[in-house]
Each structure stands twice: as C-alpha cells, then as structure tokens.
Amino acid sequence: MSAREEILQRVRAGLGKRDAAARRAAAEACLSDPARGPQPRMASDLVARFADKARSLASSVEQVGDMAAVPAAVARYLTAQGLPPQAVATGDVAGLDWAGAGLEVAARVAVDADRTGISGCFCAIAETGTLMLLSGPRTPASVSLLPETHIAVVPVGRLVATMEDAFALLRAERGALPRAVNFISGPSRTGDIEQTIVLGAHGPCRVHLILCGETS
Amino acid sequence: MTAAVRSQAMFFQARAARQARDSGLQKTLEKARPLFVGKRAKGLAGLADDGLDFAGLRAACEAIRRRVVDDLDVWLELFEARATAGGAEVLWARDGDEVARLVVDIAQRHGVTKAVKSKSMLSEEARLNEALAAAGIRPVETDLGEYIVQLAGEAPSHIIAPAVHKTLAEVEALFAQHHERPVQARTAADIPALAAEARAVLRQHFLSAEMGISGANFLIAESGSAALVTNEGNGRMVTTLPRVHVVVTGIEKIVPTLDDFATLMRLLPRSATGQGISNYVSLLTGTRGADEREGPEKTVFILVDNGRAALAGSDFAAMLRCIRCGACMNHCPVYFSLGGHAYGWVYPGPMGSVLTPLFTGIENALDLPHASTGCNQCGSVCPVNIPLPALMHRLREMQHERGLRPWRERLALRAWAWLAARPGLYRWATRRAARYLRWLTDESGRIRVLGLAPEWTAGRDLAPPPGRTFHELYAARKRA
Numbered sequence: 001m002s003a004r005e006e007i008l009q010r011v012r013a014g015l016g017k018r019d020a021a022a023r024r025a026a027a028e029a030c031l032s033d034p035a036r037g038p039q040p041r042m043a044s045d046l047v048a049r050f051a052d053k054a055r056s057l058a059s060s061v062e063q064v065g066d067m068a069a070v071p072a073a074v075a076r077y078l079t080a081q082g083l084p085p086q087a088v089a090t091g092d093v094a095g096l097d098w099a100g101a102g103l104e105v106a107a108r109v110a111v112d113a114d115r116t117g118i119s120g121c122f123c124a125i126a127e128t129g130t131l132m133l134l135s136g137p138r139t140p141a142s143v144s145l146l147p148e149t150h151i152a153v154v155p156v157g158r159l160v161a162t163m164e165d166a167f168a169l170l171r172a173e174r175g176a177l178p179r180a181v182n183f184i185s186g187p188s189r190t191g192d193i194e195q196t197i198v199l200g201a202h203g204p205c206r207v208h209l210i211l212c213g214e215t216s
Numbered sequence: 217m218t219a220a221v222r223s224q225a226m227f228f229q230a231r232a233a234r235q236a237r238d239s240g241l242q243k244t245l246e247k248a249r250p251l252f253v254g255k256r257a258k259g260l261a262g263l264a265d266d267g268l269d270f271a272g273l274r275a276a277c278e279a280i281r282r283r284v285v286d287d288l289d290v291w292l293e294l295f296e297a298r299a300t301a302g303g304a305e306v307l308w309a310r311d312g313d314e315v316a317r318l319v320v321d322i323a324q325r326h327g328v329t330k331a332v333k334s335k336s337m338l339s340e341e342a343r344l345n346e347a348l349a350a351a352g353i354r355p356v357e358t359d360l361g362e363y364i365v366q367l368a369g370e371a372p373s374h375i376i377a378p379a380v381h382k383t384l385a386e387v388e389a390l391f392a393q394h395h396e397r398p399v400q401a402r403t404a405a406d407i408p409a410l411a412a413e414a415r416a417v418l419r420q421h422f423l424s425a426e427m428g429i430s431g432a433n434f435l436i437a438e439s440g441s442a443a444l445v446t447n448e449g450n451g452r453m454v455t456t457l458p459r460v461h462v463v464v465t466g467i468e469k470i471v472p473t474l475d476d477f478a479t480l481m482r483l484l485p486r487s488a489t490g491q492g493i494s495n496y497v498s499l500l501t502g503t504r505g506a507d508e509r510e511g512p513e514k515t516v517f518i519l520v521d522n523g524r525a526a527l528a529g530s531d532f533a534a535m536l537r538c539i540r541c542g543a544c545m546n547h548c549p550v551y552f553s554l555g556g557h558a559y560g561w562v563y564p565g566p567m568g569s570v571l572t573p574l575f576t577g578i579e580n581a582l583d584l585p586h587a588s589t590g591c592n593q594c595g596s597v598c599p600v601n602i603p604l605p606a607l608m609h610r611l612r613e614m615q616h617e618r619g620l621r622p623w624r625e626r627l628a629l630r631a632w633a634w635l636a637a638r639p640g641l642y643r644w645a646t647r648r649a650a651r652y653l654r655w656l657t658d659e660s661g662r663i664r665v666l667g668l669a670p671e672w673t674a675g676r677d678l679a680p681p682p683g684r685t686f687h688e689l690y691a692a693r694k695r696a
C-alpha cells in the first residue's frame with residue numbers, strides 16, 4: 001500500500017466516520033463560503049492607523065500628494081540615509097520618472113549587490129501596518145528581500161482594514177494566489193542571541209513607506 | 217523505534233538533574249522567562265484596543281482547528297488536490313525515515329550539493345540533517361537560533377527560540393571557531409555585530425544553495441498553499457532563491473480558508489512572541505511561472521504522519537490542534553527549571569511531555585507525563601485550548617493500565633484500593649497515619665524526614681496535616 005493510502009486509512013480508522021461524501025461536501029461548502037472570525041473594531045482613519053502601526057514596527061513613514069512626487073521623496077530619503085542614488089525596483093513602480101529625481105533605477109530581480117529595493121504593493125493592511133506583495137514576472141519578491149533598504153510605495157486607495165479584507169481583494173482582482181504572497185511588517189529582526197532584538201536579520205534592516213495620495 | 221526517532225526521553229531524570237545543576241543554563245533561563253511571559257501578556261493586552269479578547273479569539277481558533285482534526289482525511293484530500301492544481305507535487309511519508317529518504321532522493325535527482333533550511337521541527341523528528349550529510353549534501357540551518365545550535369552540534373531546546381540556552385559568550389566562541397577568526401571580548405552591545413556576521417555568512421549560502429527546505433506553520437486548503445511565518449526573513453530566502461523547494465510538514469497542519477488563517481494569525485504571533493504580527497508571513501503556492509526569473513522550479517510538499525494519524529479520533533486528538541506557538545513551555549515552571557534538553561527529544565515543555573510518548577512510544581518516555589506540577593499554566597495560555605494537564609494525566613493512566621509503572625507504586629495503589637473498599641478499616645488506618653504524621657512534625661512545625669519514604673523529603677519539607685482525618689474533622693464540624 002502506498003504511504004498516502006496507509007496514512008489516510010489510519011486517519012479514517014481513527015475517526016471512525018462513514019459518510020465520506022457528505023463530509024467532503026460540507027468541507028467544500030466551507031471553502032466556497034469563507035466565514036470570518038472575530039473582527040477588530042478600529043477607527044475609520046485607515047491611513048493614521050497604518051502609519052501608527054508601521055512606525056511601531058520600526059518602519060519609517062512619509063506621505064506625499066501623488067505618484068509624481070514619489071521619486072523626489074525617494075531621492076531625499078536616500079540622501080538622508082547616506083545611500084547611493086541607485087536602486088532596483090519592481091515593474092509596477094519602475095515607470096515613474098526616477099531619472100528626473102537624479103536616480104538610477106533598474107527594473108529586474110534583485111542581486112546581492114543591490115543596496116536599495118523599491119517596490120509597490122498589492123495592498124496594505126491598516127490593522128497591523130503590513131504590506132501585501134504578490135510575486136510575479138514584473139514584481140519579483142527578491143526586490144523587497146535582498147537589499148538592506150526596502151522602500152515601498154503605498155497608494156492610499158490600496159489601504160484595507162484587515163488581512164481578511166486583503167484576501168477578499170485578492171480573490172476579487174486575481175482569483176488564484178500567485179506563487180508567493182508576502183506580508184511584510186517592518187524590517188527583518190531576530191531575538192535569537194540572548195533574547196535581544198536586532199533589526200536586519202536576513203531581510204532588509206530598513207523599511208521606508210511612502211504613502212501616496214490625499215487622505216480623504 | 218525507528219532510527220529516525222532515537223529519543224533520550226528515557227533518561228529524563230538523569231538529564232534533568234544535570235540541567236538543574238548547570239548554573240549557566242539556570243541563569244539564561246531565569247533571564248528568558250519573564251521576557252517570554254511579559255511579551256505575551258503585553259501582546260494580548262493590545263487586543264482590547266481593537267475590541268478583541270483572548271477568550272473570543274481562542275474559541276474561534278479552537279473551532280477552526282477542531283473542524284480540520286475532526287475530518288482530517290477529507291481536508292488532506294482537498295488540500296492535496298488544490299496544492300497539486302497549483303503546481304506543487306504532494307508526497308506522503310509514514311515516518312521520519314521515509315521523510316529523509318524522500319528528501320535525499322529529491323536532492324539527488326536535482327543535483328543538489330547544499331540545502332538551506334528554514335526552521336522545521338519535523339526535520340528534527342526525521343533527523344534530516346544527518347541523512348542529508350550522509351548522502352553528501354550539506355544542510356545549512358538559517359534561522360539564527362538554529363544556526364547556532366547546528367554549529368554547536370546540539371538540538372534546539374525550544375520550538376521557537378532554539379538557542380535560548382546559549383549565552384552570548386558561547387555564541388561568540390562558536391562563531392570564532394566556525395568563521396575562523398579570533399575570539400573577542402563581547403558585551404550585549406555587540407549582539408548586532410554577531411547577528412550581522414551570521415547574516416553575511418548565511419547570505420552566501422542562500423545565494424549558492426540549490427535546494428531550500430522549510431516547514432509550514434499552516435497548509436491552507438482553500439488555495440493549496442504553505443504558510444510560513446518568520447521574523448528573520450530566512451523563510452523567504454529559502455523559498456525564493458534556490459531552484460527546488462521542499463516543504464516538510466505534519467498532516468495536521470491544515471486550515472480550511474484564508475480567512476481562518478487570518479484568525480489564527482491574530483493569536484499565533486501574540487502567543488509566541490507577543491507580536492501583533494510576525495515580520496514576514498508568506499503564502500507559497502506552486503512553482504515559478506514561465507515568464508518569472510526567480511522562485512523554485514520545483515516545489516514538493518511532504519505530508520508526514522510519524523505518529524499523528526494514530527491520534528485522530530483518540531483520547532489525544534486535541535493534541536493535533538497544536539499550532540506550535542511555544543506558549544505552554546514559556547509558562548511552564550518545569551520547563552524553566554530544566555531547559556528544553558532535559559526532555560530528550562524534539563519537543564520540550566508540556567506539549568512535548570504529551571507528544572514525545574505518543575510519537576516515540578509510551579514505554580520510551582515514562583517520566584515525561586509526570587514532569588508536571590499540575591498547575592495548568594500551559595492549558596490556560598494555549599491558543600487552541602488543548603487540555604495539556606488532562607492529556608498528561610491520561611498518559612499516566614495508560615502507563616498504569618499497561619503495567620508500565622514500577623512494582624512498588626502498583627503494589628501501593630492496589631493496597632490503597634483494597635483499603636478504600638473497607639470503610640471501617642480505612643478510617644482506622646487513616647487515623648493512625650494522621651497521628652503518625654503529627655508525631656513526625658518537629659518543633660519548627662514541619663516534617664523534615666518522612667519515615668517511610670525519605671526521598672520525598674530529601675529536598676523539601678512536608679507541611680504537616682492537622683493530626684485528625686477529614687472524617688473526624690467533618691464529624692466535629694457537624695456536631696458544632
């Protein structure tokens with residue numbers, strides 16, 4: 001007997017239930033109509049909530065009026081951090097006028113030598129100050145992972161309240177999940193040496209969020 | 217017992233005694249305990265700001281996990297179908313040896329010489345690192361804590377803080393030795409430098425390894441995905457850079473929907489580290505697309521039994537709900553007296569005291585279900601409401617039923633049962649015993665040496681009983 005059959009048979013024997021077809025139908029029904037658990041009650045200002053939570057996770061946050069203002073904001077940030085004016089970017093933000101702000105930005109997968117990665121996001125979650133990124137041909141996951149500094153552009157209109165709302169948006173706009181959905185909440189960290197928190201474990205040690213658009 | 221198990225849990229008493237005398241370890245544990253407890257308390261307190269509470273979330277998390285455990289066969293088939301449709305291959309393993317065989321085989325077929333690993337307790341169950349090394353494939357642990365214990369040639373002592381038993385000086389010595397540099401004097405201010413050193417070394421491994429091996433915190437049936445929760449980002453590295461990604465995980469890890477996953481994520485990080493959310497949460501489905509330039513070309517999920525299937529429908533089915541948050545050990549007085557290595561196998565603390573006998577054989581871990589004060593701290597913090605003390609109790613009963621307890625204990629119990637069935641004699645005997653204990657009490661009001669069982673009072677005094685039996689006291693009270 002295959003391992004699969006043997007394991008499933010052991011489980012079935014233990015459960016001692018018969019009506020496999022009915023149980024399967026019930027499980028499928030549960031999948032096609034996902035129910036939410038207890039939901040948080042939050043103030044309606046998602047921008048303020050998102051910025052607050054993101055800062056508490058050691059990200060820095062700024063807000064600009066529109067997308068056209070993003071390259072200059074990035075240039076200012078890089079200068080302030082003493083970082084070179086080069087970056088790797090995901091395709092969804094590569095089309096901005098980076099050269100106009102004096103930056104050299106390449107749209108490709110990231111390599112070890114990249115110091116700064118700039119990404120957009122699929123959406124962002126106010127409850128926890130979290131970015132939701134989807135991997136894809138134009139949006140490689142390495143851009144938000146390999147460089148020490150990750151700058152993310154977050155259009156205000158893409159803020160949702162909870163992870164459940166983010167999943168609802170994903171189902172509505174994409175249907176299936178891409179290879180990797182990455183939720184990012186601040187710079188990487190470790191507490192593995194004497195329980196002391198250190199920022200910058202394997203992923204970025206700096207995360208800068210540029211909220212983009214007017215708060216209504 | 218298969219070669220993959222090789223538990224040391226039989227030697228609990230000897231290991232516990234050694235650990236209890238290790239003053240360095242005791243200091244480290246003393247420092248860690250209030251941190252663990254305090255962080256969780258703070259994390260849970262934050263829920264109130266959003267009108268949420270632990271009890272409500274815990275009931276929801278318990279219900280989600282119950283739904284899966286109650287129909288595990290159905291959920292496994294559903295998950296398998298959707299994961300396969302998503303582009304992953306799904307394999308099954310009966311035990312740890314089979315896991316090791318499958319992983320080595322995949323590695324050899326893909327010409328793998330090095331595998332980077334993100335923390336997986338199941339790979340410890342399977343002793344996967346040994347199997348890979350024996351096949352000439354270099355396993356590199358990349359969670360900083362796991363990396364430290366790998367360099368030390370040890371096993372993790374905690375499921376979420378594998379190197380909690382290691383001091384800064386020990387880490388410095390290990391890094392100096394393995395990174396081939398002189399030892400330096402270090403203070404807490406140098407911890408970031410040590411983390412940066414590990415980052416630089418491990419970065420090269422991430423970039424050169426052909427295979428990534430990870431566990432999964434959950435398997436999501438709705439989307440056929442593995443969910444990976446980390447803070448360091450190593451989970452993302454391991455599943456993004458190498459050509460092949462193998463997920464090794466238990467059959468019980470399924471959650472039905474993405475929404476259920478979102479609910480569990482409100483309690484898992486808070487229970488583990490007090491965080492409202494972990495830094496990285498990744499949902500991994502299938503392989504890289506035709507027009508993608510990164511991500512694994514091959515993704516394999518290995519669904520492992522290794523003792524889990526036998527728990528379905530049993531007295532211990534509740535244990536299948538466990539989400540491996542570590543809260544039970546973080547609140548356990550026994551764990552913090554002894555450290556994780558005392559438990560002798562992969563899982564320490566209360567959840568280990570239940571799982572180790574179930575997975576490796578009740579007769580191979582006789583002491584573990586007794587390594588409890590019965591305080592139920594573990595049960596009260598468990599985010600999926602597993603009655604850990606009751607399960608340990610049931611294991612003790614089973615030891616008795618199978619004649620696995622020492623003859624003296626069995627004889628004593630039989631004598632007590634005989635006596636208890638004879639009320640007159642019972643009252644007479646307990647009266648004598650109460651007087652005897654009263655008589656043993658010295659001028660300080662304590663019993664320092666218990667005559668018939670002196671080992672009981674070797675390390676502590678016994679509080680004396682009132683000198684009269686319950687029956688006598690009750691009768692006196694009724695008269696009054």
Ligand code: SF4
Pocket residue numbers: 537538539540541542543544545567594597598599600601602
């Ligand atoms: S038994 Fe409960 S508290 Fe312990 S690790 Fe499992 S889920 Fe967490």
